[in-house]
Amino acid sequence: MKVTVAQLNPTVGDTEGNLKKILDLLPGCEKEGSELLVLPELFITGYPPRDLLEKRWFVRRVERALERLSEASCGYPTLGILVGAPMRTGKRHGKGIYNSAMLIKNGSVLASVHKSLLPTYDVFDEDRYFDPPSSIEVVPFNNEILGLSICEDAWSIPELGLTEYDFDPIEQLAKNGATLMINLSASPFHTGKEELRYRIAKYHAARHSVPFVYVNQVGGNDELVFDGRSLCCDKHGGLISLLPSFTECVRTIDTAKSGSPESYEPEERIKSVHDALVLGLRDYAGKCGFDKAVIGLSGGIDSAVVCCLACEALGSGNVLAVSMPGPYSSKESVDDSRVLANRLGAGFKVIPITGVCKSYLEALAPSFDSLPADATEENLQARARGNILMALSNKFGHLLLSCGNKSEMAVGYCTLYGDMSGGLSLISDIPKTMVYELARYINRKGGTIPRAILEKEPSAELRPDQRDSDSLPPYGILDAVLELYLNEGLSADEISERGYDKKTVEWIIRTVDRNEYKRRQAAPGIKVTSKAFGMGRRMPIAVKY
Template structure:
């Protein structure tokens, strides 16, 4: 059987666009004389469609588009992800269409409610799993989570049933999985490793088609694969871009695909490019605005924006104060020159002086936290003024380490539409900078080598109030991503008092993070929907 893999980037809720994209790929598969073309999970609506799925008019429109697609299907069968109303409610469905008719349907059985997922809010689970017979072949059609419950792959099973096992026992010759699997660093290796184990265990070929694109905070890497019954990778589609491929299931035993997709920092970089580009474009923005401090975070953010949107569509604004070093001002200018983006410099000292004269008894700075924060808020106001007048989206520049510790200012450096580095720890920001500079110096070397500083008071350094980032990031990963207890983190070799101080600061900064703009997810547990913590709470280990 000749099967086409259609790895597409849908826009959530844009049924017209998504339908056009689907028809384009159906025609491409038909021109290649493929027997079947497979699309990702919920391809018509995009994933996740969230509470759009509670809207009757939206679901009515989905049904109309499904009928339009069905009428256009000829001798190449189509398996397409779509929300579908059934006897007991709404289902996450895989629909098989052939020669103008809806021939068969398989509903999703396993509905995740962990991490960023909340599918039981919208869908009913399938009650029956059955092979779909198409052109004489028995297809085991599954949807994303349905293949993630094998007892031999994981320490525990989340669900009482295993759809994959059932389908194989029914004689499935090929397992087809429609997926919308969001990316985080390490996900590709985890996913392909699992698919290889499953294929070898059940001696069955597996076709896995994943969505690609950025939808809000989630980034989908694509990286669709075909694995043969020996567990060897036979095909991998490109990462972080739309792609199309043909595979002949009769030729999958002819050797292993030459794997070149091992994850490195380049995957994080490409994920952030895609997430930034799609977030802006899918929200109707074509241009971005970045405050340039001359520091590492704003430099990396500006470089990502320039690569994602094009240099003509990025404006860098330097807003020095009396505490800004000459080196930082020079670095901001040099970065803009290296990137080829538009550059402006607007001094904030007169505005800052107006605040100190208004609020201080003697009309001069007294060097307290309020004065530090007002500088950040002045800069945030300037950026938002330019944004409102000229139509660019402001990209905030805070990283995960700073956000974790509350080392950020509400209505200041947190003001903006998207936080590009919100899930990138500080040490990884430096790795990204080196990656950006891999061919030539884009980010000035001084930006990378100088001690990080917010420059909100004389001679300020981050390590005045934070431990070294090499230490901090390890503790933060253990606490936030690995969800380790305090005692286990201490047993890793860290001072108990330091661990208690860091974790307490993480907990008490939750109110700030819940007022932050969306951040792009690239680790296994990001702030936001994947980490749902109460704001007003008093639990903490002593």
């Protein structure tokens, strides 16, 4: 069968815009002789629609879009259109909505199939909105029997460590006689996931001796980035076609062709992270109505990386970098920031904060009652910078990007309403050690980021001769422990058994836990690891354990 895979970038809630993307494809599909156009999961709404699904007016809007798509299909009578959308169950009990795939042809809905496995782990909340179907059926279409599934339905494979469920919808479709498997997906990116998806498609194809078509969404929606990387395997698991990462792509594939078992190569990890952040920022800004960004450029590695990513995502002329030297800032930090901004072609301003901080301290002096200086005075500097950046954001309509990394966010080495201020925390899921990897990747074709920034010891420059190492373990140790605690869920004893100092481990875990209140107030961040702070990690604040 000739199948057109449409790896597209929807906007959540924009049923009209998402429908237009489909309608624009129909003439090309007809010209190529395609028999079936396949869109990603919930494409009409964009994924994830979240509580929009609880709005009756929104569901009616979806239904009107599907009616228009059905009408438009009459102009292309030989083409089937397989599209993901929510569908009312018609039942009085339950959530009242299915996560569905609808097969439309020549003005009619030939079949509707519904997602069986509704994930509730990590960033997923599907059991909150959807009901599972009572049965799984195949769909005869042209000369094939289609086994249609939706995203998670393919993720029940104990042999690959996917043991969340005791039921395999793909196996049931094979038993029902499917001759071609098609999976509509909206699978968000994190490092290592692309290769796992390929192994899933290959496994199902080879196990059941049927071709497997996998169609994934691409684009950024809030914290989530979807990398696409749609693919088709032949009945032996050989790769027929692999679509690119992080970009829209429409390709017509002949599922009868033979693939190659040796042709798959995953994207380089740090390249994928870089591209995910660029696409995530570009779509977050664009879909929220921003075309310009403002960044506090400190002269350190984190803000340098964020500035480079912003220039790539939005264009250098749409980025304003602001250096805000304070009483303990080095001249080199300002100079390095200026060099970076000039190399990038970004706008650059210097707004000193020493006078602002002095005014704060004079106003607070009667209340502070001659108490010794401590972190309060340091945080005042960070908050002065945050206020200045927010003022620029308000005045000129720029999106403020905060520059804290995952290591700092984990242990609260950041200031509420200071350097945490912003509309998007771009690298909040990037450990400090990976920030350096990103910097080296950015510099792969030349020295965009000055060597002085790459080589200087990290410092917040909020007190004389301050270094991050004064307050934190070495980042190599901190990031390794955070990986074991946050991502693998190990206890302090289990982590210590891996060779880490127990007191250091206990301090890290204790500090992570007591800073939940800070992270709850942080700007949303782009998820790139398997366990990010935010919607995928839901810890209580007022807690004792």
